Amino acid sequence: MPAPQRERHPRPAGPVPALGQAEATLVEHYPRLVRLAYLILPPRLGRHRRVLAAHGVVQNALPARPGPIKKGRVPAPRGDRAPALGWIVRRVVGAALSYEHGAARWRRAVRPALPTVWGLRLSPRIGGADELALEQQLATVPAEVRAAFVLQHLEGYAPDAAAELLEAAGIPEPEAALSAAERLGPQDGTQAGLLLDSVEFDPCTVQARPTDLLRRRHWRRWGLTAALLVAVMLTVGQSAKDPASRDLTDRAAVAVAMVDPASLVRAPAAAWQSSSRIDFTVWPARGSLTGDRALLGRALRAWARPGPAVRVSAAPRTGTGPTSAAPQLLYAGRVDDADVVLLYDGERVVRYAETAGQPAELAFSRADNADVTTAAAVVLTRTESRIRFLFAPWVAETTTRDLLAPDSPARPLPVADDGVSDAVPRPGLTGPCSNWPALQLRSSERIAEKHAFLLTDLGGLSPVHLTYTPPPGSGAPARQPREATSAAALVSWSHTACTLRSTAGDGVRAVNNWVFAEQQLPEGAGQAEWLCSRADTWNGPGRATVRFQPPATTPREPGTLVADARDTSYCSRFNQHILAAAHWSAPSGTQYLLAAGSRAVTRIAVTGQVRADGSGTTLAVKAAAGQSAQLSGVLSTGRTLGAVH
Incomplete structure (x- = not known):
């Protein structure tokens, strides 16, 4: 109705x-x-x-x-x-x-x-x-x-x-x-x-819902401390009517709260088993140094006021300022030769690390609206070639695999009782792309049955979630992104894994490979795929790259790049219509212009030096290299669609 x-x-x-x-x-x-x-x-x-x-x-x-x-x-x-x-x-x-x-x-x-x-x-x-x-x-x-x-x-x-x-x-x-x-x-x-x-x-x-009860108890303590600070300032002659004095009092109270290790929020160990919200809020505090008040105090003071001796880094569009309330403690322990503290303030994950003989490090990453997959792991330590993760308490099985070897089985990844993984290879972001390590994790059955998913490291604190949308089916509903663990998904990612290098450092949250069309090539040359890879960032904007993937290509061959659109809604749930074209040479040497559209495209037309018109989601026309061609399509709703560039 x-x-x-x-x-x-x-x-x-x-x-x-x-x-x-x-x-x-x-x-x-x-x-x-x-x-x-x-x-x-x-x-x-x-x-x-x-x-x-x-x-x-x-x-x-x-x-x-x-x-x-x-x-x-x-x-x-x-x-x-x-x-x-x-x-x-x-x-x-x-x-x-x-x-x-x-x-x-x-x-x-x-x-x-x-x-x-x-x-x-x-x-x-x-x-x-x-x-x-x-x-x-x-x-x-x-x-x-x-x-x-x-x-x-x-x-x-x-x-x-x-x-x-x-x-x-x-x-x-x-x-x-x-x-x-x-x-x-x-x-x-x-x-x-x-x-x-x-x-x-x-x-x-x-x-x-109530605010954090323990935090409110701490606020009462902080209020007493703030009152003492006010009394001290009054005794040295500062007037209560002076706005600068009142501002100093407020900032002093917040500073006292910020650096008090006793104020840290700690989730119960089994909170994730009975929660309808599966994210960092239900991570328990783990690690051998969760009781080290000196280490926790240094981490909190570095966050409140880093100073020149602390190296601060942050993902794009991520603030580095202090939190307005006591953060949650996720981890404190010794990993390799570093003392590491992980904190969470509801919007950001913060990693503080101390290594002997080196400046302390403070790293910030967005974590708002994280879920069962994007809150499943956090990077603890990273070297040029190796990386260690801390896994969420709901991760029941941990394995690794090489995305460039889709037929090879996943290999078990040992994890300690406190959730810290063994060191694993990290993807190479420069030089030859000969392998691409990824995590294949499985959630506890308390979360979902048979729920396996892929994550990979792109340089941030949180690894990136990889998904896959299969080609259009015969049914009416549009296909939705799904976990990239099927054979077809792994084959698709074997072609595009190395292209992830271009998104490293962009604050990417998830990348989806969408096969929006399949096309039978002229002269019986087989079936090709049209792929749109969409990278969504934590702060909202996305990037879409469209590729033409001919048949019988080996892993590491990403096909022909057709379009690369930044800050766009292409290939998202809010823009599910796409039309693209590419030049292709048949085995006979004949040059063709190939075009393909998503499932709602009912007609494709080519104008200019090359002219053709046909119904359906794909079109192939002979066209010499260099000939100009303008592409347009018609959707099932009657709306005209232009080609992505």
Whole structure:
């Protein structure tokens, strides 16, 4: 049954509404207004702070200086509130945008301080995979693009009305925001609206959980310490009215909390066995030095204030500043000739390492929204040729394999009781690519039965998750990425493993090989594959490379590179349509232009010096090298699709 069409609002215009009318309108439409603010607010605030900020934005949206109410005046009918609603929506959008475009001090000053919640953390209910994917995509675009997307698909604004509202809210180029919003979410507008209307984005239906109880106990201790520091500063003559003095007191209290080893959070050893959230939050503290307060104190002090004697490194777009609350201890122990501490603050994994005769090292990596695969292992030590991992407590079987030898079986990888692996070879990022080591792990049956997956090292703290999407099948639903442990997946990765070198150091989270088309070659030359490899980063942007893979190629031969697109949605769940072309020489020497599209392509046309037209997802036409050709395709929806470059 199709979803009902949403009513479109009139363009926001007109004078400031009367206070009584504005209040009644706000109360009547409160849930939708809070949802609107929540979706526009920066995801970097975190779910708890976004929930509170969204309620604060809406509750602060009443007119500041309403006009006087004349005696004997009859109030407007209750249902006649379109002008008032448009005015409030504009005010809510502007206030929510100010959280990201808050350089102006006056905007920060009017941000609401209420509501405030102590002792609880609030978050909307968790939605499905589509909602999570949309949330991650919205987190990668500016606030004005989120606002444009939400106004159209959730609130039902026409493009011109949305542009006028955005301009009134202070966006200098609303048309650019609307254009960028067109590339977000499902291409079906109804489906996009349903996702935005789900429980994932409902800050009025929330789950409440206590904040960390032990951490709150420590906060009481820190409060006493802060009070003592305030008393000391008062005795030396600093005035309590001096803003610099108050700021110093606050920073001193935070500094005391940051460097106290007793404040570290430690998860119970069996927490992962009964949790619905499988990530770093359920890692227990392991290692032989978890009780070494001196080592833990040095690690915390280095994080709070590294100093010149500490070498600091970070993945792209990863902050290196101190955490605002006590972090979680994942590991502390001696590995080879280094003392290593692993910490987690809810968004980052931090590795502190001390080696005799060398400067201490502090490395940061993004870890927000990690899952059973991307939180399955962390690098403890790495040399030029060897690497040791610490595995998650839910990893039941550890093996290694060479991706360039898909027919060779995986080899067992010994792991100590504390989760530390033996040293294994690491992929060579320079020189000849003769092998590509990878981890093949299996989750405990408490997590999932027969769940094996591949990880490989690309230089970050967390290894990269490798997946595979097989060629289109005969059924209607599109194929989804799956674990790259099947024979076909291993063969596919044997051709592309060496190309991973180009993504090293980019903060990559996962790479998927998608065989989006198969093509029978002219002159009976066999069947070729068209492959799109998509690398997704922890901070959002992705990279897609398209290759033509002829038959009977050996491992390490990646085929013909057709396109390399950066910061793109190509080959993701939000852009599942692709069209590509490549020149190919038949065994007879005849030159051909080959073209292929994804499963929804129904027709392909070539114009220019080479001309051809045919139905289906593939096309082959004779074409001499150097002849110009422009490619276009038609989707099953009737939309025209251009070729990727």
